[in-house]
């Protein structure tokens with residue numbers, strides 16, 4: 001796999017850093033998540049393929065163990081508020097001094113500088129600060145955050161993984177590590193570059209929810225079908241729009257022009273009425289094999305059985321029967337091989353990892369009995 005041989009220490013976080021770690025693990029990196037001790041369960045739902053070491057970082061000996069793990073690894077991924085790592089003496093200067101090849105990734109909401117750097121926040125705040133949230137939502141409604149996809153995952157976890165891969169690539173030439181300051185505000189904004197760079201085209205001149213791609217246009221929206229399901233329509237180009245009209249059993253001559261914005265509300269009413277006359281399945285039969293850009297809105301449970309997804313193996317079931325998306329993109333020679341077994345228990349690999357990182361058996365037992373480290377091998381064997 002592309003990242004085979006790369007050792008990553010991931011400090012346990014909420015959602016973006018775990019996703020970043022999972023991407024790296026899917027593509028072959030060895031990802032060791034450092035968890036807290038004495039917690040009943042992890043909140044990491046993106047733990048596929050990771051190992052877990054549990055350390056009490058409120059104890060200086062726990063911090064010393066973490067330092068040893070970090071300086072012997074390729075990447076450290078930390079999701080804390082600015083200053084937390086420095087307070088423990090594990091800031092980038094400290095670690096890079098000991099391992100100049102280390103890639104030190106800091107994944108935060110607001111970045112390592114600026115007046116918000118130390119403020120708490122979540123996806124919705126970062127999305128708001130990126131400018132993008134102001135554009136999301138239906139006409140005359142308040143801004144609407146699309147789950148926590150944009151800042152946490154696209155602008156945060158994924159961008160950070162991208163930064164890590166870039167830094168690894170650069171290190172292969174320079175031999176030097178570096179610090180990655182991954183701000184979710186900036187990551188989200190960057191993912192949204194199109195919004196800024198397409199403003200001159202007039203794509204966003206109208207209020208929120210009244211433009212071409214923000215649910216303003218009736219040919220770029222979702223519609224309810226007679227069985228209470230939904231259909232997605234993305235027929236922008238005239239030749240595709242024609243096929244949509246044809247599939248709906250309508251006649252262009254009876255309709256206003258596609259790009260007549262003032263007629264969009266009326267056109268939407270017509271589409272709504274027609275789509276409500278058949279089930280989702282019936283519409284799929286009408287539109288499959290055409291270029292009308294019409295697809296079913298599938299639920300998370302339905303994706304696995306859709307013939308297209310099935311043909312590509314886009315989703316898979318792990319050993320617990322849980323459905324997950326296959327890692328993307330697909331590399332021809334060194335594709336990702338997502339781990340199919342269950343997620344690690346907190347501290348499941350404490351003993352084996354510490355041993356591998358050069359700790360003596362007696363030292364390990366001492367750390368465990370002092371409660372500085374915690375091991376749950378037994379639980380894993382049950």
Ligand SMILES: C[C@H](CCC[C@H](C)C(=O)SCCNC(=O)CCNC(=O)[C@H](O)C(C)(C)COP(=O)(O)OP(=O)(O)OC[C@H]1O[C@@H](n2cnc3c(N)ncnc32)[C@H](O)[C@@H]1OP(=O)(O)O)[C@H]1CC[C@H]2[C@@H]3[C@H](O)C[C@@H]4C[C@H](O)CC[C@]4(C)[C@H]3C[C@H](O)[C@]12C
Pocket residue numbers: 013014015016034035036037040041042043044055056057058079080081082084087107108109119120121122123124148152
């Ligand atoms: C699914 C939910 C997740 C939602 C995601 C949400 C929408 C997001 O947007 S996540 C993005 C959040 N932002 C960032 O990550 C940006 C960078 N980070 C920060 O800004 C901050 O870390 C922070 C604001 C997120 C949190 O600040 P906090 O003050 O808590 O922490 P820090 O200042 O960073 O300092 C960390 C301190 O911790 C110490 N530490 C670290 N490691 C250790 C260790 N090993 N040992 C000891 N101490 C350690 C460190 O030293 C720092 O200490 P100091 O402060 O003293 O310096 C999920 C969100 C909540 C979940 C639910 C919840 O957990 C309850 C249940 C738990 C149960 O187990 C499972 C079910 C739950 C209901 C659970 C369910 C879901 O997972 C959640 C809903």
